[in-house]
Amino acid sequence: MGLNSPIPARPSAAHLRLLKRLSEAVGIPGSESEVRKIIRAHIEPFADELRTDAMGNLLVIRKGPGRRRLRVMLAAHMDEVGFMVISVGSEGELKFETVGGLDPRQLLGKPVWVGKDRLPGVIGGKPVHLATREELKQTVKVESMAIDIGVSKKETAEGKVEAGAGATFATPFRRIRGMVRGKALDDRMGVAILAELLEHPPEGIELQAAFTVQEEVGLRGARIAAHALNPEVAIVLDCTPARDLPAWDGEENTQYNAKLGLGPAIYVADARTLAHPGMLRHLVHTAESSGIPYQIRQPGGGGTDAGAIHLTREGIPSISVSVPARYIHTACSIATVSDWRNTVRLVHAAVSGLSVSVLGR
Amino acid sequence: MLVLLKALIQLPGLSGYEGPVQRRMRAEWEPLSDEVRVGRIGSLYATMRGSGQEPRKSVMLAAHMDAIGLMASELVDGFIRAAPIGGLDARVLPGQPVIVHGRRDLPGIVVQPPMHILPEDLRRKPIPLKYLLVDVGLPNPARVVRPGDLISFAQPPTELGEDVLSGHSLDNRASLVAITECLRELGRREHGWDVLAVATVQEEETFAGAYAAGFELKPSVAVAVDVTWARGPELPEHKTFPLGKGPTNGWGPNMHPGIYSALEAAAKRVEIPLTREVLPANCGTDAFALQIAGEGLPTGLISIPLKYMHTPVEVVSLKDVRRTGRLLAEFVAGLDADFMDTLSWD
Numbered sequence: 001m002g003l004n005s006p007i008p009a010r011p012s013a014a015h016l017r018l019l020k021r022l023s024e025a026v027g028i029p030g031s032e033s034e035v036r037k038i039i040r041a042h043i044e045p046f047a048d049e050l051r052t053d054a055m056g057n058l059l060v061i062r063k064g065p066g067r068r069r070l071r072v073m074l075a076a077h078m079d080e081v082g083f084m085v086i087s088v089g090s091e092g093e094l095k096f097e098t099v100g101g102l103d104p105r106q107l108l109g110k111p112v113w114v115g116k117d118r119l120p121g122v123i124g125g126k127p128v129h130l131a132t133r134e135e136l137k138q139t140v141k142v143e144s145m146a147i148d149i150g151v152s153k154k155e156t157a158e159g160k161v162e163a164g165a166g167a168t169f170a171t172p173f174r175r176i177r178g179m180v181r182g183k184a185l186d187d188r189m190g191v192a193i194l195a196e197l198l199e200h201p202p203e204g205i206e207l208q209a210a211f212t213v214q215e216e217v218g219l220r221g222a223r224i225a226a227h228a229l230n231p232e233v234a235i236v237l238d239c240t241p242a243r244d245l246p247a248w249d250g251e252e253n254t255q256y257n258a259k260l261g262l263g264p265a266i267y268v269a270d271a272r273t274l275a276h277p278g279m280l281r282h283l284v285h286t287a288e289s290s291g292i293p294y295q296i297r298q299p300g301g302g303g304t305d306a307g308a309i310h311l312t313r314e315g316i317p318s319i320s321v322s323v324p325a326r327y328i329h330t331a332c333s334i335a336t337v338s339d340w341r342n343t344v345r346l347v348h349a350a351v352s353g354l355s356v357s358v359l360g361r
Numbered sequence: 362m363l364v365l366l367k368a369l370i371q372l373p374g375l376s377g378y379e380g381p382v383q384r385r386m387r388a389e390w391e392p393l394s395d396e397v398r399v400g401r402i403g404s405l406y407a408t409m410r411g412s413g414q415e416p417r418k419s420v421m422l423a424a425h426m427d428a429i430g431l432m433a434s435e436l437v438d439g440f441i442r443a444a445p446i447g448g449l450d451a452r453v454l455p456g457q458p459v460i461v462h463g464r465r466d467l468p469g470i471v472v473q474p475p476m477h478i479l480p481e482d483l484r485r486k487p488i489p490l491k492y493l494l495v496d497v498g499l500p501n502p503a504r505v506v507r508p509g510d511l512i513s514f515a516q517p518p519t520e521l522g523e524d525v526l527s528g529h530s531l532d533n534r535a536s537l538v539a540i541t542e543c544l545r546e547l548g549r550r551e552h553g554w555d556v557l558a559v560a561t562v563q564e565e566e567t568f569a570g571a572y573a574a575g576f577e578l579k580p581s582v583a584v585a586v587d588v589t590w591a592r593g594p595e596l597p598e599h600k601t602f603p604l605g606k607g608p609t610n611g612w613g614p615n616m617h618p619g620i621y622s623a624l625e626a627a628a629k630r631v632e633i634p635l636t637r638e639v640l641p642a643n644c645g646t647d648a649f650a651l652q653i654a655g656e657g658l659p660t661g662l663i664s665i666p667l668k669y670m671h672t673p674v675e676v677v678s679l680k681d682v683r684r685t686g687r688l689l690a691e692f693v694a695g696l697d698a699d700f701m702d703t704l705s706w707d
Contacts, residue, residue, distance in 0.1 A: 109453035109672040120519045122527045124669035128450035150521025179498040246438035247478035255477050331456035332470050
């Protein structure tokens with residue numbers, strides 16, 4: 001990357017603040033409103049067109065001068081995995097179900113925010129003194145858990161929370177040296193990157209930014225967003241798990257998916273998408289010629305909005321680029337500032353002047 | 362009161378390393394008492410003299426100030442393995458924010474490694490502590506962290522609905538606040554006996570602080586103040602007590618029936634609901650040790666109901682904490698010169 005890149009290597013205070021607000025926003029699938037409001041307020045000055053569609057996707061166009069420009073869709077999903085209140089119990093406890101892929105072993109003993117008013121609550125756990133030896137060996141089922149909002153009567157709880165309210169982990173965002181730590185970095189990280197790219201749009205293309213809904217429950221928003229925007233090429237900005245921990249038995253961990261700190265993770269294949277080979281070549285070439293670190297995400301399971309986008313209309317050449325983060329889909333994920341910044345730089349450089357010629361196979 | 366409790370639960374002070382809490386409690390108790398000192402193994406002793414004639418009798422009010430947590434046991438490829446301090450259910454650990462107290466304090470998270478690098482038979486099972494890791498986000502924490510360094514919970518306190526606080530280490534910092542409330546009230550009212558407010562060490566491990574305090578201070582009687590299991594979903598009713606409905610009065614072989622009755626009478630006088638908590642053997646609190654400290658002490662036990670004990674989101678009713686303070690003050694004020702003569706097992 002030349003010195004003249006408009007993308008700073010260090011995050012500005014404003015971008016860190018934006019990432020913090022996004023990470024702490026409560027937005028389970030179907031209830032992305034808080035995230036949408038934050039983004040909308042932030043990017044409105046940079047948008048040529050802006051609309052919220054039938055599902056709640058926020059679609060933003062930044063045209064740039066000139067006539068026939070390649071329509072490039074960049075997508076990041078606003079929703080996060082979380083909880084939905086199913087009913088209020090007789091002692092004011094909130095029974096809930098998980099929404100999106102959440103391991104029940106990650107839930108006990110966590111503070112949560114419930115509903116639009118972010119009512120504080122906690123998912124308690126049985127006192128260890130009262131658990132039998134046999135119980136300690138069993139995973140507690142979500143059906144046995146409840147959110148405690150500190151009231152003891154059903155009526156009191158019902159005055160504060162309705163069945164159907166969304167809830168998420170209540171994790172304050174923090175920057176710790178070269179790391180950022182918080183909930184929902186999957187995919188508020190991608191959302192923050194996309195917002196920054198709207199501020200500093202890559203040149204020579206028409207930028208179609210889609211802040212999508214309901215990715216975590218089946219890539220649903222991206223499908224209609226891609227249909228409406230009708231792009232010629234799409235890049236999905238997401239967060240991929242860095243499973244780069246040491247194995248329990250000292251064996252080498254060869255299935256790490258992606259590693260923290262090695263740069264943006266470029267997708268070749270996941271369970272939902274084969275990346276467009278032209279785009280793959282182009283991203284790798286851009287990274288190498290600009291001196292931006294990158295890694296290939298290990299091919300395997302998982303899926304991003306690209307899984308829906310590339311199947312839309314007559315087919316849309318698509319690829320995903322993710323910021324690696326440890327412990328996504330838990331109360332607290334960790335990503336590095338350098339991977340974040342290098343992802344913005346890579347996507348900006350790769351999309352600037354992107355032409356139809358790279359889309360050959 | 363809320364300010365103090367919130368401050369206390371944000372201090373580390375794991376068993377054996379209670380320093381931060383001891384210093385804070387010292388600052389809190391110094392203006393409320395006549396003399397404050399630290400015992401040989403680290404418990405804090407505050408004396409508030411009574412108005413009775415010398416030699417005066419004395420009553421000890423003891424709450425432990427140590428908390429459960431973790432200790433670094435091994436460093437593996439940039440991650441830390443940990444051992445428990447106190448009774449912990451590993452099932453609440455994945456995803457918990459912690460502070461690793463190395464050469465400097467490092468914020469970290471307890472993490473559950475991905476399944477492909479864990480033993481096959483744990484696929485849907487809880488992951489035992491020995492397989493969990495602490496991530497401090499440093500490539501080489503060995504320069505800052507050594508085995509034996511303490512790891513304390515860092516979940517911030519949360520105020521909930523109706524006068525309720527959630528956080529870690531409310532067991533037993535809530536009781537320290539109750540004793541502080543008691544001292545505050547006794548500062549405004551007549552009491553014949555000396556009051557010995559004690560913040561003990563190492564209750565969660567060996568009761569060392571209570572044994573030593575009972576021996577060093579030789580009070581006439583002692584009351585331990587601790588927390589007990591509050592009622593909640595899927596818990597046995599007969600072993601749990603409703604949150605916000607007042608403290609419990611321990612009954613069983615560790616507790617002297619005369620102290621029990623005096624506490625019960627005090628509760629009646631100030632109309633505080635006090636439930637009998639039957640503890641048929643080891644009550645698992647400082648009362649267990651105080652009873653056999655030195656030549657033995659007539660001991661009582663008052664407990665504040667607490668939900669989700671030994672998790673980082675314990676929940677306590679502030680009303681119960683205030684009531685406990687008032688009850689203790691009333692009990693102390695009611696101790697007269699003849700009380701010891703009336704104290705009997707029969």
